[in-house]
Amino acid sequence: MRGMAWTAILLGGLMLTGCERSPQPEQQSEIADFALPEPISNNAVAVADGPEGPTLYSFNGLKAGKSWKDTSNAAFACVLATETCKTIASVPVREGRLASAAVTVAGKIYIFGGYTVAPNGDELSTPEVFAYDPATGRYEQMADMPTPVDDALAVPYQNRFIYLVSGWHDEGNVSVVQMFDTQTGAWTEASPFPGTPVFGHSGGIAGNSIIVTDGVASVLDDGKRKFVAAKLTWRGDINPQNPTQISWRGVNAHSGQAKYRMAAIGDEAGQRIIFAGGGDNPYNYDGIGYDGVPAKPLGGFFAYDLKSDRWLELGRLAEPSMDHRGLAKAGADYYIVGGMDAEQKVIDRIVKFRISN
Numbered sequence: 250m251r252g253m254a255w256t257a258i259l260l261g262g263l264m265l266t267g268c269e270r271s272p273q274p275e276q277q278s279e280i281a282d283f284a285l286p287e288p289i290s291n292n293a294v295a296v297a298d299g300p301e302g303p304t305l306y307s308f309n310g311l312k313a314g315k316s317w318k319d320t321s322n323a324a325f326a327c328v329l330a331t332e333t334c335k336t337i338a339s340v341p342v343r344e345g346r347l348a349s350a351a352v353t354v355a356g357k358i359y360i361f362g363g364y365t366v367a368p369n370g371d372e373l374s375t376p377e378v379f380a381y382d383p384a385t386g387r388y389e390q391m392a393d394m395p396t397p398v399d400d401a402l403a404v405p406y407q408n409r410f411i412y413l414v415s416g417w418h419d420e421g422n423v424s425v426v427q428m429f430d431t432q433t434g435a436w437t438e439a440s441p442f443p444g445t446p447v448f449g450h451s452g453g454i455a456g457n458s459i460i461v462t463d464g465v466a467s468v469l470d471d472g473k474r475k476f477v478a479a480k481l482t483w484r485g486d487i488n489p490q491n492p493t494q495i496s497w498r499g500v501n502a503h504s505g506q507a508k509y510r511m512a513a514i515g516d517e518a519g520q521r522i523i524f525a526g527g528g529d530n531p532y533n534y535d536g537i538g539y540d541g542v543p544a545k546p547l548g549g550f551f552a553y554d555l556k557s558d559r560w561l562e563l564g565r566l567a568e569p570s571m572d573h574r575g576l577a578k579a580g581a582d583y584y585i586v587g588g589m590d591a592e593q594k595v596i597d598r599i600v601k602f603r604i605s606n
């Protein structure tokens with residue numbers, strides 16, 4: 250079970266230099282005119298072409314009650330053309346999952362792991378991987394993760410591979426970078442993450458480059474485990490001829506405090522990684538910090554520009570939110586699906602924003 254003590258220090262990466270303001274006027278988000286069938290948080294999200302066109306998908310997560318009984322395997326689909334959401338077939342696992350990850354590759358959505366919560370509070374990382382086919386609405390179980398992780402960063406590459414970077418495994422964070430080949434179904438280890446191992450970190454990929462930032466580290470202090478807000482950013486440049494080879498280097502951290510469970514995704518056209526929201530204080534799944542202080546969501550969205558190796562501030566969210574497992578993109582719009590609000594309430598809200606190039 251994850252410990253209950255918390256402190257904030259700088260871990261790994263380089264000292265921050267702050268974000269530069271984008272040259273265009275600050276941009277705003279808006280609350281979408283449609284919502285999820287029920288409130289859900291800590292859910293894995295992805296976009297894929299469904300039977301009715303581009304569709305937002307949500308898998309697993311935490312329901313409004315926020316107890317161990319409220320871990321969910323529910324799945325939802327929101328068709329963007331009609332702005333309607335519906336419940337679809339649940340992820341085929343007996344117990345609900347928190348902190349799963351979802352990635353779309355070659356038209357299918359791959360759903361990785363997560364963790365279960367027992368009545369006594371024990372948490373267990375789960376190894377299952379499923380491929381969801383939007384065309385048929387069916388799940389296919391794939392080969393288990395060699396190292397089961399939750400709260401990991403998942404990013405696609407070359408419309409074939411998926412990397413799982415760091416994350417929590419049962420009793421602690423791991424540095425392993427696991428690479429899944431969607432064509433062969435095989436797992437391979439890629440160059441390990443050199444930064445402090447973390448969970449609840451965020452990031453994305455564009456071109457051949459991955460950005461990993463923030464999250465929570467587990468450290469020992471006087472023999473007691475503490476959870477530490479990890480102020481770090483790492484860039485990984487992939488060798489396209491050998492995708493298991495990633496050259497990692499620390500880069501400047503963004504301005505302000507470390508953030509937990511931001512929504513994030515890569516912007517291929519802009520060669521940047523987009524981040525939005527997130528919590529100001531590492532917390533347990535109920536939104537209460539490990540230090541006993543309720544976490545509050547942050548309201549900005551910003552980007553890491555891969556071309557210039559610098560951060561850019563972009564705008565403000567219509568409503569701050571946290572507890573996200575990914576940012577969805579369809580066309581020119583970015584979507585935040587569910588999450589928690591400033592009162593740690595699980596929400597059904599969908600927020601969207603657009604970024605000028």
